[in-house]
Amino acid sequence: MTEPVRVAVVGCGFFARNHLFAWKDLAAHGADLVAVCDIDPAKAEAAAREFGVPHWYTDMDDLMSxxxxxxxxxxxxxxxxxxxxxxxxxxxxxxxxxKPFAPDWDAAVAMKQSAEATGVFLAVHENFRFQTPLQRVRNVVAGGAIGVPTWGRISFRTGYDVYAGQPYFYDEERFIILDLGVHTLDMARVLMGEVEHVFCETQRRNPKVRAEDTATIMLRHVSGAVSVVDFSYESRKLPDTFPETLLEIEGPEGSVILEPGLQMRVTRGDETSTTDVGAPLLPWTERPWHVAQEGVLITCRHMLESFRAGEPAETSAEDNLKTFAVVEAAYESAHTRRAAKPRPVP
Ligand SMILES: NC(=O)c1ccc[n+]([C@@H]2O[C@H](COP(=O)([O-])OP(=O)(O)OC[C@H]3O[C@@H](n4cnc5c(N)ncnc54)[C@H](O)[C@@H]3O)[C@@H](O)[C@H]2O)c1
Structure with a gap:
């Protein structure tokens, strides 16, 4: 019997509930949630009580000591x-x-380098690539069913009131590319490989927000593939597909399409088939968030397994910086109105 892994969660706000549910579920895999921490004592205490965590703190230094x-x-x-x-x-x-790893590139690089210098496991909780429907698409592409991808579109468009749970969005200096684009650009890397350059147009369609709430990005991948990654918090369409990522990947042998309602359509030659790739509804997940919530559980499980195996996570600090470099390139392109190249990861 392997020793339990002693886990502590810092920050008990809006999204942390999903982490807390996930770590409790992962008790069956040897995770032991020993403490929580939030600078707001009411939130720390409430989380400890609700999730049966033995200790709570308001200061991470106290927790660590x-x-x-x-x-x-x-x-x-x-x-x-x-x-x-x-x-x-x-x-x-x-x-x-x-995610986002940091507000800017230098801060993200500094974290990655300090972890490297001390040999400490550092991973970013980037969870879209672990969501069940997106894993199913990854498996099709990685299995070679459509050949090496040549063109793709990855899209996340909604009018869902994201501001209700995350009112801080109104004041972000850089908004949707950093918040949401970081996920969809990560998927573009996962499915189509590293990025050579990007062109990006941004829009601020909601006058109440300070920064961009819509972005349309065209990417040239190192492989020669081209993709369009587009996302908005200001789309008005019914049914609203929040929080589904829709996509379409073409290769020389066929295509894979993720359609509204989490239906995956795979075409190979003259044959096409559609499969339901929805995530299961867990006791603590609720529609329409359940796909994203289950993604948190799968991400945490991957972190636990990687840590135990002494291996870097798939979304290690280094890997996430490669996505962060694409985010930075998108902002640069929107600003200069020219193509921009992701910078190398130091
Ligand atoms: N992966 C996803 O799908 C997803 C979805 C939503 C939010 N998020 C991310 O989760 C993070 C948190 O977002 P949120 O909406 O839950 O924010 P939030 O403001 O609701 O929660 C943050 C919590 O951290 C606490 N906190 C701040 N400084 C602290 C410190 N020094 N020590 C301990 N606690 C501290 C705050 O008191 C607050 O309770 C963000 O980075 C956001 O982008 C990810």
Whole structure:
């Protein structure tokens, strides 16, 4: 019997509930949720009570000095990541941090380099690529059914009121590319490979938000493939497909399409078939969020397994910086109105 992995969650806000449910479910896989922390004592205490966590803290330093933690899961917002990850890594604690990795490139690079220098496991909780429907598409593409992808479109368009749960969106200096695009651009890398350059147009369609709420990005991949990645929080269409990622990937032998309602259509030559690739509804997940919520569980399970195996996560700091470089290139292109290249990861 392997030793349980002692997990602590820092940040008990809006999205952390999914992490807390996931870690409780992963008790069956050897995760032991030993402590939670939030600078707001009411949130820390409420999370500890609801999820049966033995200890709660309002200061991560106190948590680290009082508890033996094997795996620290930081689910706070990006402006706090540099400080909190810096402390965890300096203490030699394996760490997972929510996306976006950081508000800017330099801060993300600094975290990656400090983890590398100390040999500490550092992963970003990038969860779209682990969602059940997207994993099913990945399997089709990786299995060679359509040949090497040559063209793709990855799309996430909604009018769902994302501001209700995340009111801080109104004031972000850089909004949807960093918040949502980071996921869909990550999927573009996963399905079509590394990116050579991008062209990006942004729009601010909701006058109440400070930054862009819509982006349309064209990517040339190193393989020669071309893709369009487009996303908006201001689409008005019924039925609204939130929070589904729709996509279409073409290759020389066929195509794979993810249609509304989580239906995957695979065409090969003259044959086509459609499969329901929806995520199961778990006791703690609810429509329409359940696909994203289950993705959190699968992501946390992957983190646990990677940490235990002594291997980097698929979404290691290094891997996530490659996606972050595409995000930065998109902002650069929108600003300069020229193609921009993702920078190399130092
Ligand atoms: N992966 C996804 O699909 C997804 C979806 C939604 C949000 N998120 C990400 O999750 C992160 C958190 O977002 P949210 O909407 O839950 O934010 P939130 O503001 O609701 O929660 C953040 C919590 O962190 C706490 N906090 C702040 N500084 C702290 C510190 N120094 N120590 C301990 N606690 C601290 C706050 O008090 C708050 O309770 C963001 O990075 C967001 O982008 C990811």
């Amino acid at each position: 009082s508890e033996r933690v094997d795996l620290l899961d930081i689910a706070t917002r990006m402006d706090t990541h540099g400080l909190l990850v810096g402390k965890a890594v300096a203490a030699g604690i394996a760490t997972i941090v929510q």
